[in-house]
Amino acid sequence: MGHHSCCNQQKVKRGLWSPEEDEKLIRYITTHGYGCWSEVPEKAGLQRCGKSCRLRWINYLRPDIRRGRFTPEEERLIISLHSVVGNRWAHIASHLPGRTDNEIKNYWNSWIKKKIRKPSAPQATMSTPSTTTTSTELSHITYASNQLDLVNQELITRPPAHETLFSSSCPFFIFEPTPLDGVCDSSLNNETWNSNQHQVQALPPSASFTTGMNAHYLPPLTENMESMVPIDQHHHHQVQSCSMDDEGEISLDCLQRQELNEWVESQHSSFLFWDNVEGPFSGEDIAPASSNTGTTLSSFP
Protein backbone atom coordinates (compact mmCIF):
# COMPACT_ATOMS: atom_id res chain seq x y z
CA MET A 1 0.00 0.00 0.00
CA GLY A 2 2.24 2.80 1.22
CA HIS A 3 1.35 6.44 1.46
CA HIS A 4 2.26 8.95 -1.08
CA SER A 5 4.94 11.32 0.08
CA CYS A 6 2.52 14.20 0.17
CA CYS A 7 0.16 12.27 2.40
CA ASN A 8 2.44 11.63 5.31
CA GLN A 9 0.78 14.17 7.46
CA GLN A 10 -1.04 12.62 10.32
CA LYS A 11 -4.81 12.50 10.25
CA VAL A 12 -5.09 12.89 6.51
CA LYS A 13 -8.67 12.38 5.50
CA ARG A 14 -9.55 10.20 2.56
CA GLY A 15 -12.62 9.31 0.66
CA LEU A 16 -15.45 11.45 -0.52
CA TRP A 17 -15.32 15.15 0.01
CA SER A 18 -17.96 16.75 2.18
CA PRO A 19 -19.71 19.97 1.13
CA GLU A 20 -17.89 21.73 3.96
CA GLU A 21 -14.53 20.63 2.62
CA ASP A 22 -15.50 21.71 -0.86
CA GLU A 23 -16.48 25.08 0.46
CA LYS A 24 -13.16 25.51 2.24
CA LEU A 25 -11.21 24.58 -0.85
CA ILE A 26 -13.24 26.81 -3.13
CA ARG A 27 -12.93 29.72 -0.74
CA TYR A 28 -9.20 29.31 -0.49
CA ILE A 29 -8.53 28.86 -4.19
CA THR A 30 -10.78 31.68 -5.28
CA THR A 31 -9.12 34.11 -2.89
CA HIS A 32 -5.52 32.94 -3.05
CA GLY A 33 -5.30 31.02 -6.30
CA TYR A 34 -3.30 27.85 -6.44
CA GLY A 35 0.43 27.86 -6.50
CA CYS A 36 1.77 25.05 -4.42
CA TRP A 37 -0.80 22.39 -3.77
CA SER A 38 1.12 20.95 -0.87
CA GLU A 39 0.50 24.19 1.02
CA VAL A 40 -3.19 24.31 0.24
CA PRO A 41 -4.52 21.86 2.87
CA GLU A 42 -2.92 23.63 5.78
CA LYS A 43 -3.76 27.10 4.60
CA ALA A 44 -7.28 26.14 3.67
CA GLY A 45 -7.83 24.27 6.91
CA LEU A 46 -8.32 20.88 5.32
CA GLN A 47 -7.25 17.50 6.63
CA ARG A 48 -6.34 16.40 3.13
CA CYS A 49 -3.14 15.98 1.23
CA GLY A 50 -2.31 18.50 -1.45
CA LYS A 51 -2.68 15.94 -4.13
CA SER A 52 -6.21 15.20 -3.08
CA CYS A 53 -7.01 18.93 -3.08
CA ARG A 54 -5.60 19.35 -6.52
CA LEU A 55 -7.61 16.45 -7.86
CA ARG A 56 -10.78 17.65 -6.23
CA TRP A 57 -10.36 21.11 -7.69
CA ILE A 58 -9.43 19.98 -11.16
CA ASN A 59 -12.00 17.25 -11.50
CA TYR A 60 -14.91 18.75 -9.67
CA LEU A 61 -14.71 22.22 -8.22
CA ARG A 62 -13.11 24.48 -10.78
CA PRO A 63 -15.65 26.90 -12.22
CA ASP A 64 -15.24 26.01 -15.87
CA ILE A 65 -16.02 22.38 -15.30
CA ARG A 66 -18.72 20.95 -17.47
CA ARG A 67 -20.84 18.20 -16.06
CA GLY A 68 -23.65 16.05 -17.26
CA ARG A 69 -24.02 13.62 -20.08
CA PHE A 70 -21.73 13.70 -23.05
CA THR A 71 -23.29 15.05 -26.20
CA PRO A 72 -23.22 12.95 -29.36
CA GLU A 73 -20.63 15.36 -30.74
CA GLU A 74 -18.44 14.88 -27.70
CA GLU A 75 -18.88 11.15 -27.91
CA ARG A 76 -17.88 11.10 -31.54
CA LEU A 77 -14.87 13.22 -30.81
CA ILE A 78 -13.79 10.96 -27.97
CA ILE A 79 -14.13 7.89 -30.14
CA SER A 80 -12.23 9.50 -32.95
CA LEU A 81 -9.44 10.78 -30.79
CA HIS A 82 -9.16 7.53 -28.90
CA SER A 83 -8.77 5.62 -32.11
CA VAL A 84 -5.72 7.70 -32.81
CA VAL A 85 -4.09 8.46 -29.48
CA GLY A 86 -5.39 5.59 -27.36
CA ASN A 87 -5.68 5.99 -23.62
CA ARG A 88 -4.18 9.43 -23.50
CA TRP A 89 -7.08 10.78 -21.57
CA ALA A 90 -5.56 14.12 -20.76
CA HIS A 91 -4.90 14.70 -24.41
CA ILE A 92 -8.41 13.74 -25.35
CA ALA A 93 -9.78 15.93 -22.58
CA SER A 94 -7.85 18.89 -23.90
CA HIS A 95 -10.13 18.84 -26.92
CA LEU A 96 -13.31 18.80 -24.90
CA PRO A 97 -13.57 22.08 -23.02
CA GLY A 98 -14.75 21.61 -19.46
CA ARG A 99 -14.33 17.88 -19.48
CA THR A 100 -11.71 16.16 -17.40
CA ASP A 101 -9.47 13.28 -18.25
CA ASN A 102 -10.98 11.35 -15.37
CA GLU A 103 -14.49 11.86 -16.64
CA ILE A 104 -13.58 10.82 -20.14
CA LYS A 105 -11.68 7.81 -18.87
CA ASN A 106 -14.65 6.73 -16.79
CA TYR A 107 -16.98 7.30 -19.66
CA TRP A 108 -14.82 5.34 -22.04
CA ASN A 109 -14.37 2.44 -19.66
CA SER A 110 -18.04 2.06 -18.98
CA TRP A 111 -18.95 2.68 -22.58
CA ILE A 112 -16.47 0.24 -24.01
CA LYS A 113 -17.46 -2.40 -21.49
CA LYS A 114 -21.00 -2.12 -22.70
CA LYS A 115 -19.94 -2.44 -26.29
CA ILE A 116 -17.66 -5.39 -25.63
CA ARG A 117 -20.55 -7.25 -24.11
CA LYS A 118 -22.17 -7.30 -27.53
CA PRO A 119 -21.67 -10.80 -28.93
CA SER A 120 -19.97 -11.89 -32.15
CA ALA A 121 -18.08 -8.76 -32.92
CA PRO A 122 -15.55 -9.79 -35.54
CA GLN A 123 -11.94 -9.11 -34.72
CA ALA A 124 -10.58 -7.55 -37.84
CA THR A 125 -6.85 -7.80 -38.31
CA MET A 126 -4.41 -5.25 -39.51
CA SER A 127 -3.47 -7.08 -42.62
CA THR A 128 -6.97 -7.87 -43.70
CA PRO A 129 -9.33 -5.04 -42.98
CA SER A 130 -12.40 -6.93 -43.91
CA THR A 131 -14.95 -5.29 -46.07
CA THR A 132 -17.50 -7.66 -44.60
CA THR A 133 -17.02 -6.21 -41.17
CA THR A 134 -20.33 -5.28 -39.70
CA SER A 135 -21.21 -1.66 -39.75
CA THR A 136 -21.79 -1.48 -36.03
CA GLU A 137 -19.90 1.03 -34.00
CA LEU A 138 -18.29 -1.75 -32.08
CA SER A 139 -16.67 -3.37 -35.04
CA HIS A 140 -15.38 -0.03 -36.11
CA ILE A 141 -13.97 0.76 -32.72
CA THR A 142 -12.54 -2.68 -32.26
CA TYR A 143 -10.82 -2.33 -35.53
CA ALA A 144 -9.59 1.11 -34.71
CA SER A 145 -8.29 -0.07 -31.37
CA ASN A 146 -6.46 -2.90 -32.99
CA GLN A 147 -4.87 -0.39 -35.27
CA LEU A 148 -3.79 1.75 -32.47
CA ASP A 149 -0.60 0.15 -31.29
CA LEU A 150 0.74 -0.21 -34.75
CA VAL A 151 -0.34 3.25 -35.69
CA ASN A 152 1.36 4.80 -32.70
CA GLN A 153 4.49 2.87 -33.38
CA GLU A 154 4.50 3.80 -37.00
CA LEU A 155 3.93 7.43 -36.27
CA ILE A 156 7.06 7.40 -34.20
CA THR A 157 9.32 5.18 -36.19
CA ARG A 158 8.37 5.35 -39.81
CA PRO A 159 8.95 8.03 -42.39
CA PRO A 160 6.11 10.34 -43.30
CA ALA A 161 3.85 10.51 -46.32
CA HIS A 162 2.30 7.43 -47.87
CA GLU A 163 4.37 4.90 -45.99
CA THR A 164 2.87 5.83 -42.66
CA LEU A 165 -0.65 5.06 -43.73
CA PHE A 166 -2.47 2.13 -42.39
CA SER A 167 -5.44 0.48 -43.99
CA SER A 168 -8.57 2.01 -42.69
CA SER A 169 -12.27 2.00 -43.05
CA CYS A 170 -12.01 5.74 -42.76
CA PRO A 171 -11.15 8.10 -45.54
CA PHE A 172 -7.78 9.71 -45.32
CA PHE A 173 -6.54 13.10 -46.14
CA ILE A 174 -2.85 13.45 -46.49
CA PHE A 175 -1.01 16.64 -47.02
CA GLU A 176 2.48 16.46 -48.26
CA PRO A 177 4.92 18.83 -49.84
CA THR A 178 5.21 18.72 -53.57
CA PRO A 179 8.54 17.43 -54.83
CA LEU A 180 9.00 20.52 -56.87
CA ASP A 181 8.37 23.00 -54.18
CA GLY A 182 10.26 21.80 -51.23
CA VAL A 183 12.17 19.09 -49.49
CA CYS A 184 10.40 16.89 -47.05
CA ASP A 185 12.48 15.88 -44.08
CA SER A 186 11.85 12.19 -43.83
CA SER A 187 12.65 12.18 -40.14
CA LEU A 188 9.55 14.19 -39.37
CA ASN A 189 6.85 12.57 -37.41
CA ASN A 190 3.64 12.90 -39.24
CA GLU A 191 0.63 13.78 -37.24
CA THR A 192 -2.65 12.06 -37.61
CA TRP A 193 -6.05 13.20 -36.60
CA ASN A 194 -9.18 11.24 -36.74
CA SER A 195 -12.07 13.61 -36.92
CA ASN A 196 -15.54 12.29 -37.34
CA GLN A 197 -14.49 9.19 -39.16
CA HIS A 198 -11.91 10.93 -41.28
CA GLN A 199 -8.33 10.13 -40.79
CA VAL A 200 -6.40 13.27 -41.42
CA GLN A 201 -2.74 13.11 -41.84
CA ALA A 202 -0.80 16.29 -42.04
CA LEU A 203 2.76 17.33 -41.87
CA PRO A 204 3.52 19.24 -38.72
CA PRO A 205 4.03 22.98 -38.77
CA SER A 206 7.73 22.43 -38.39
CA ALA A 207 7.98 20.71 -41.75
CA SER A 208 11.12 21.75 -43.51
CA PHE A 209 9.74 22.82 -46.81
CA THR A 210 8.68 26.17 -48.01
CA THR A 211 5.75 26.27 -50.34
CA GLY A 212 3.23 24.06 -52.01
CA MET A 213 1.22 21.13 -50.78
CA ASN A 214 -0.34 18.19 -52.45
CA ALA A 215 -3.53 16.93 -50.94
CA HIS A 216 -4.40 13.31 -51.45
CA TYR A 217 -7.57 11.60 -50.62
CA LEU A 218 -7.80 8.02 -49.52
CA PRO A 219 -11.32 6.66 -49.80
CA PRO A 220 -12.76 4.55 -47.01
CA LEU A 221 -12.33 0.78 -46.91
CA THR A 222 -9.26 0.86 -49.00
CA GLU A 223 -7.71 -2.44 -49.85
CA ASN A 224 -4.33 -1.03 -50.64
CA MET A 225 -2.43 2.15 -51.10
CA GLU A 226 -2.99 2.22 -54.81
CA SER A 227 -6.50 3.38 -54.22
CA MET A 228 -5.30 6.67 -52.93
CA VAL A 229 -6.66 9.39 -55.12
CA PRO A 230 -5.02 12.75 -55.42
CA ILE A 231 -7.60 15.26 -54.46
CA ASP A 232 -6.74 17.44 -57.39
CA GLN A 233 -8.44 14.99 -59.69
CA HIS A 234 -11.61 16.28 -58.19
CA HIS A 235 -10.74 19.75 -57.08
CA HIS A 236 -7.70 20.96 -58.82
CA HIS A 237 -7.87 24.41 -57.34
CA GLN A 238 -7.54 23.05 -53.85
CA VAL A 239 -4.11 21.77 -54.49
CA GLN A 240 -3.14 25.03 -56.04
CA SER A 241 -4.46 26.95 -53.11
CA CYS A 242 -2.41 25.16 -50.48
CA SER A 243 0.86 26.68 -49.59
CA MET A 244 3.18 26.69 -46.68
CA ASP A 245 5.40 29.57 -45.81
CA ASP A 246 8.78 29.65 -44.11
CA GLU A 247 7.09 29.52 -40.73
CA GLY A 248 5.39 26.30 -41.70
CA GLU A 249 1.99 27.87 -42.00
CA ILE A 250 -0.37 26.48 -44.57
CA SER A 251 -2.55 28.89 -46.48
CA LEU A 252 -5.98 27.94 -47.70
CA ASP A 253 -8.91 30.26 -48.07
CA CYS A 254 -12.30 29.77 -46.56
CA LEU A 255 -14.20 29.36 -49.80
CA GLN A 256 -12.06 26.48 -50.83
CA ARG A 257 -12.33 24.87 -47.46
CA GLN A 258 -16.06 25.10 -47.77
CA GLU A 259 -15.99 23.54 -51.21
CA LEU A 260 -13.78 20.77 -50.01
CA ASN A 261 -16.12 20.06 -47.15
CA GLU A 262 -19.07 19.97 -49.46
CA TRP A 263 -17.32 17.59 -51.72
CA VAL A 264 -16.34 15.27 -48.90
CA GLU A 265 -19.82 15.48 -47.48
CA SER A 266 -21.33 14.54 -50.80
CA GLN A 267 -19.03 11.58 -50.99
CA HIS A 268 -19.43 10.18 -47.54
CA SER A 269 -22.24 11.92 -45.73
CA SER A 270 -19.81 13.35 -43.29
CA PHE A 271 -17.39 16.15 -43.48
CA LEU A 272 -14.26 17.77 -42.38
CA PHE A 273 -13.61 21.41 -42.02
CA TRP A 274 -11.21 23.92 -40.75
CA ASP A 275 -12.87 26.12 -38.28
CA ASN A 276 -12.14 29.45 -36.67
CA VAL A 277 -9.21 29.95 -38.93
CA GLU A 278 -8.72 33.05 -40.96
CA GLY A 279 -5.94 33.26 -43.44
CA PRO A 280 -2.80 31.27 -42.81
CA PHE A 281 -3.09 28.38 -40.44
CA SER A 282 -0.89 25.63 -39.20
CA GLY A 283 -1.34 21.96 -38.67
CA GLU A 284 -2.56 22.77 -35.21
CA ASP A 285 -5.62 24.39 -36.63
CA ILE A 286 -7.10 21.43 -38.37
CA ALA A 287 -10.34 20.85 -36.58
CA PRO A 288 -13.03 18.24 -36.51
CA ALA A 289 -16.51 18.91 -37.68
CA SER A 290 -18.60 19.66 -34.65
CA SER A 291 -21.55 22.00 -34.70
CA ASN A 292 -20.59 25.54 -35.54
CA THR A 293 -18.06 26.18 -32.90
CA GLY A 294 -15.39 23.78 -33.95
CA THR A 295 -13.00 22.33 -31.49
CA THR A 296 -9.49 23.02 -32.53
CA LEU A 297 -7.25 20.02 -32.45
CA SER A 298 -3.76 20.72 -31.40
CA SER A 299 -0.87 18.69 -32.63
CA PHE A 300 0.19 15.57 -30.86
CA PRO A 301 3.58 15.56 -29.31
Added chain:
DNA sequence: AAATCTGCCAACCGCTGTACG
Protein backbone atom coordinates in the same frame (compact mmCIF):
# COMPACT_ATOMS: atom_id res chain seq x y z
C1' DA B 1 -39.48 -6.60 0.61
C1' DA B 2 -34.95 -8.23 0.90
C1' DA B 3 -30.85 -9.82 -1.17
C1' DT B 4 -27.83 -9.69 -4.79
C1' DC B 5 -25.91 -7.89 -8.88
C1' DT B 6 -24.18 -4.33 -11.87
C1' DG B 7 -22.55 0.00 -13.54
C1' DC B 8 -20.95 4.39 -12.58
C1' DC B 9 -17.80 7.58 -10.97
C1' DA B 10 -15.07 10.02 -7.42
C1' DA B 11 -10.96 9.32 -5.46
C1' DC B 12 -6.69 7.06 -4.71
C1' DC B 13 -2.18 4.90 -6.08
C1' DG B 14 2.00 4.72 -8.22
C1' DC B 15 4.73 6.11 -11.84
C1' DT B 16 7.04 9.63 -14.85
C1' DG B 17 8.74 14.04 -16.12
C1' DT B 18 10.38 18.46 -14.74
C1' DA B 19 12.22 22.20 -12.00
C1' DC B 20 15.38 23.51 -8.82
C1' DG B 21 18.95 23.68 -5.34
Added chain:
DNA sequence: TCGTACAGCGGTTGGCAGATT
Protein backbone atom coordinates in the same frame (compact mmCIF):
# COMPACT_ATOMS: atom_id res chain seq x y z
C1' DT C 1 25.29 15.09 -11.45
C1' DC C 2 22.34 13.91 -7.96
C1' DG C 3 18.43 14.25 -4.83
C1' DT C 4 14.11 16.19 -3.66
C1' DA C 5 9.62 18.16 -4.32
C1' DC C 6 5.99 18.67 -7.05
C1' DA C 7 2.59 18.38 -10.96
C1' DG C 8 0.49 15.58 -14.04
C1' DC C 9 -1.02 11.35 -15.89
C1' DG C 10 -3.18 6.71 -16.48
C1' DG C 11 -4.61 2.55 -14.06
C1' DT C 12 -7.25 0.91 -10.42
C1' DT C 13 -10.29 0.69 -6.48
C1' DG C 14 -14.23 1.06 -3.57
C1' DG C 15 -18.59 2.84 -2.38
C1' DC C 16 -22.98 4.15 -3.77
C1' DA C 17 -27.30 3.79 -6.24
C1' DG C 18 -30.26 1.72 -9.31
C1' DA C 19 -31.63 -2.66 -11.48
C1' DT C 20 -32.60 -7.30 -11.14
C1' DT C 21 -33.76 -11.59 -9.01
